[in-house]
Amino acid sequence: MFKHVVGAALFAVATLAQAADYPNRPVTMVVPFPPGGSTDSIARIVGAELSNRLGQAFPIENKPGATGSIGASQVARAAPDGYTLFVSSLAPFVVNQHLQASLPYNPDTDFDYITVAVQAPNVLVTNAGSGAASVKDVIDATRKNPDTATFASSGNGSSDHLTAELFWQRTGAKGVHVPYRGGAPAIADLLGGQVQYSFQNINAVISHVKAGKLKALAVTSAQRSPLLPDVPTMAEAGVQGVVVNSWQAIAAPKGLPADVLKTLNTQIVQILNEPSVKPKLLDQGFEIVGNTPEAFRDFQKAESARWKDVVQTGNITLN
Numbered sequence: 242m243f244k245h246v247v248g249a250a251l252f253a254v255a256t257l258a259q260a261a262d263y264p265n266r267p268v269t270m271v272v273p274f275p276p277g278g279s280t281d282s283i284a285r286i287v288g289a290e291l292s293n294r295l296g297q298a299f300p301i302e303n304k305p306g307a308t309g310s311i312g313a314s315q316v317a318r319a320a321p322d323g324y325t326l327f328v329s330s331l332a333p334f335v336v337n338q339h340l341q342a343s344l345p346y347n348p349d350t351d352f353d354y355i356t357v358a359v360q361a362p363n364v365l366v367t368n369a370g371s372g373a374a375s376v377k378d379v380i381d382a383t384r385k386n387p388d389t390a391t392f393a394s395s396g397n398g399s400s401d402h403l404t405a406e407l408f409w410q411r412t413g414a415k416g417v418h419v420p421y422r423g424g425a426p427a428i429a430d431l432l433g434g435q436v437q438y439s440f441q442n443i444n445a446v447i448s449h450v451k452a453g454k455l456k457a458l459a460v461t462s463a464q465r466s467p468l469l470p471d472v473p474t475m476a477e478a479g480v481q482g483v484v485v486n487s488w489q490a491i492a493a494p495k496g497l498p499a500d501v502l503k504t505l506n507t508q509i510v511q512i513l514n515e516p517s518v519k520p521k522l523l524d525q526g527f528e529i530v531g532n533t534p535e536a537f538r539d540f541q542k543a544e545s546a547r548w549k550d551v552v553q554t555g556n557i558t559l560n
Contacts (some may be wrong), residue, residue: 263323263501267298270326273312273333275305277425278395279442283358283489284328286522290512299326305422308396309333310345317346321496323505327352328491335545336398339552348545352492354537355505358513359527360488362462363404363440364469366455371437376459376478379438383414390416393436395424398557400487403548404440404461406555408475411482431455442487443468443526461485468526488530490537506534 268291272284281303288299304312313333319325327333334348367373373382383390394402397420409415419436421427424445430436432454440461447468449455459478460466475483491509493502510531512518519529532540551557 263498263504264295264297266324267300268324268326269302270299270328271302271304271312271316272328273304273306273309274330274395275423275425276301276303278423279361279445279487280328280330280489282444282525283527286518287328287358287491287509287512290515290518291508294508294512308337308340308398308420310337310341313337313348314345316492316494317351319494321353321494321498323493323497323501326355326491326493326505328358328489330487330489331400331544331548332396332398334490334492334541336403336548336552338545339549340398340557348541351495353495353497353502354534354541355491355493355502356509356534357488357490357530357532357537357540358509359522360486360530361443361526361528362460362466363401363485363487364443364446364450364460364466364472365408365438365440365458365475366431366446366450367438367458368431368434368436369454369456370434371456373438373456373458376473376475376480379458380412380414380480382437383409383412383416387415388417391419391436391438392416393419393421393427393431393439395427396420396422398552399424400485401427401440401442403551403557404483404485405438406557407483407485407551408440408480410551410554411480440485447526466526468524486528502534 270284270288272281274280284301291299309329309332316325316327338344338348373379392405431439446455450457457469457472459473459475461475461483463484513529513531
């Protein structure tokens with residue numbers, strides 16, 4: 242018994258010592274999507290600032306595949322020492338468990354949640370050659386030709402995929418879902434005319450909209466976006482119940498030392514609100530969240546329940 246008590250005490254001392262000088266080597270930030278998308282962008286902004294503040298490199302490791310499950314499972318198996326972080330959008334945190342019967346990780350038990358960094362509405366966009374000028378045009382087209390009206394997404398279970406499913410459920414329309422391995426390739430094919438429509442993160446397509454390469458038909462926020470003041474909300478366009486925010490958040494393997502969790506949460510929230518960072522994020526259409534680990538956990542549970550209902554109602558599968 243005495244040996245067990247001494248062992249536990251020594252482990253606690255070692256953990257506190259480790260937390261006190263954290264970080265003392267590079268910290269890997271795993272992004273479960275390809276470079277170029279919203280999640281990758283947030284990871285690089287936060288990682289660069291953490292490096293400046295904490296004096297260690299925060300390299301980005303892109304591990305795309307299976308709607309983020311490959312990267313998520315890698316992080317879930319990593320040591321909970323603060324040297325592996327997970328930067329992701331909602332699919333790995335709340336959706337995959339409702340889509341994949343044999344998920345190689347458990348989002349409810351395998352992570353310590355650090356903070357939701359940002360959120361942003363999606364925007365229904367179409368390529369310049371589609372001929373659609375309004376949400377009504379899209380609904381009419383999907384009802385007339387449901388087998389040829391194509392909707393691109395960054396992957397099965399992504400916010401853009403589920404927003405399309407919610408849109409179909411609310412309108413009675415139906416299109417063909419075309420999943421990609423990330424937002425960047427989906428947008429590339431949308432620009433090229435290989436697909437017709439997409440509910441993309443506003444920050445990912447705003448430059449293309451302003452350049453006239455994509456047409457924005459509606460935003461999924463409750464109010465109009467200051468970035469696109471002339472674009473109606475879904476409610477204004479006649480579609481009720483499609484209020485959706487995509488979001489990017491940061492987590493770590495379960496078992497993170499409390500001091501390390503506090504350090505990371507404090508530093509990241511401060512970074513998001515820095516005068517040199519916050520305006521850039523706002524200009525891209527992001528809303529700063531920067532909540533506590535407890536608030537993130539509550540949010541994750543609520544989002545999981547919400548999207549579970551959409552998945553079940555739409556009978557959505559990965560096939």
